[in-house]
Amino acid sequence: MTDPRLLTLRRPDDWHVHLRDGAMLELAVAATARQFSRAIVMPNLVPPVTTRTAAVEYRERILAACPAEFEFTPLLTAYLTDTIDADEVAAGFEDGTFTACKLYPAGATTNSAAGVTDVRNIHPVLERMQSIGMPLLVHGEVVHGGVDVFDREAVFLESVLRPLVDRFPELKVVLEHITTEAAVDFVTAAPDNVAATITAHHLHIDRNALFDGGLRPHAYCLPVAKRREHLHALRRAAVSGNPKFFLGTDSAPHPQTAKESACGCAGIYSAPVALESYAQVFEEEGHLERLEAFASEHGPRFYGLPLNEGTMTLERAQQTVPESICQAGQTVVPFHAGETLTWRLREAAN
Ligand code: DOR
Ligand code: ZN
Numbered sequence: 001m002t003d004p005r006l007l008t009l010r011r012p013d014d015w016h017v018h019l020r021d022g023a024m025l026e027l028a029v030a031a032t033a034r035q036f037s038r039a040i041v042m043p044n045l046v047p048p049v050t051t052r053t054a055a056v057e058y059r060e061r062i063l064a065a066c067p068a069e070f071e072f073t074p075l076l077t078a079y080l081t082d083t084i085d086a087d088e089v090a091a092g093f094e095d096g097t098f099t100a101c102k103l104y105p106a107g108a109t110t111n112s113a114a115g116v117t118d119v120r121n122i123h124p125v126l127e128r129m130q131s132i133g134m135p136l137l138v139h140g141e142v143v144h145g146g147v148d149v150f151d152r153e154a155v156f157l158e159s160v161l162r163p164l165v166d167r168f169p170e171l172k173v174v175l176e177h178i179t180t181e182a183a184v185d186f187v188t189a190a191p192d193n194v195a196a197t198i199t200a201h202h203l204h205i206d207r208n209a210l211f212d213g214g215l216r217p218h219a220y221c222l223p224v225a226k227r228r229e230h231l232h233a234l235r236r237a238a239v240s241g242n243p244k245f246f247l248g249t250d251s252a253p254h255p256q257t258a259k260e261s262a263c264g265c266a267g268i269y270s271a272p273v274a275l276e277s278y279a280q281v282f283e284e285e286g287h288l289e290r291l292e293a294f295a296s297e298h299g300p301r302f303y304g305l306p307l308n309e310g311t312m313t314l315e316r317a318q319q320t321v322p323e324s325i326c327q328a329g330q331t332v333v334p335f336h337a338g339e340t341l342t343w344r345l346r347e348a349a350n
Contacts, residue, residue, distance in 0.1 A: 197248025
């Protein structure tokens with residue numbers, strides 16, 4: 001008889017995370033490695049990761065910061081700039097240094113100043129990626145033309161992503177951290193080489209969370225949370241069983257002081273309770289049985305990577321998430337701070 005208080009899953013992966021560098025690295029890596037077997041690591045460092053050498057060195061720093069008790073594989077990405085070298089990117093994919101490339105429209109988010117100013121500038125790189133099967137990971141927001149911050153994703157879909165997918169029909173594309181019903185519909189209708197990640201926080205909060213009794217910097221991320229109906233569309237997509245949708249936390253720690261500021265940084269730090277947070281959503285939606293596919297199967301299948309062998313177990317046991325976490329000299333406020341969650345990570349076996 002299986003114990004109904006336990007939920008054992010194939011070990012999951014995080015297909016979109018910010019592990020940072022320097023002082024924040026240790027805290028971020030430990031939290032992600034506790035929860036996940038592999039993670040697609042975002043390259044928006046200062047300076048951004050644009051070469052194989054930078055990526056190899058960053059991977060070494062990540063592995064050095066990882067607690068010995070966890071078996072964790074960081075999968076690195078290249079940060080696309082207007083002038084990035086297609087040969088460097090392709091060589092990095094072919095030798096296993098890079099798993100994918102990340103497209104940040106310049107100015108769209110944290111450390112995106114070196115991003116792409118016009119996608120036409122990277123057409124030759126995209127052509128090359130398409131020919132070698134290298135995935136393109138997209139921050140899908142426009143930042144020009146005075147587009148309202150809540151419309152940036154929807155406008156991006158029609159003005160940038162649709163033409164891009166039409167021009168490169170075989171290119172593997174992951175639309176990251178989707179926030180709108182339009183994105184769900186776009187990805188659902190697209191061919192199988194187009195997929196999306198969904199964060200835990202976008203499955204919990206709508207835009208009202210930003211103004212809940214006052215200004216709430218810890219609910220601020222990019223793309224910003226949208227209206228309630230979009231939250232519902234994201235929840236339906238996540239629990240649908242459709243293999244185009246998979247787990248990507250976009251966990252993005254910033255120091256508490258940088259969030260609680262007159263110009264607070266974008267980013268929600270969900271890594272410490274990521275699985276528990278997703279599990280709660282799947283249970284509320286009546287589809288706990290589909291959590292494993294979303295967390296542990298759809299992502300590796302899309303990327304053409306093997307499924308993890310080990311398991312992890314969640315137990316139905318309340319946990320109150322700390323108001324803040326102080327570790328390795330850093331103080332951060334996690335997602336769900338002060339809230340009580342119904343699931344708790346029990347063990348992670350390899
Ligand atoms: O909220 C966000 N934080 N969105 C991003 O796209 C970047 C991230 C970060 O690096 O802080
Ligand atoms: Zn991100």
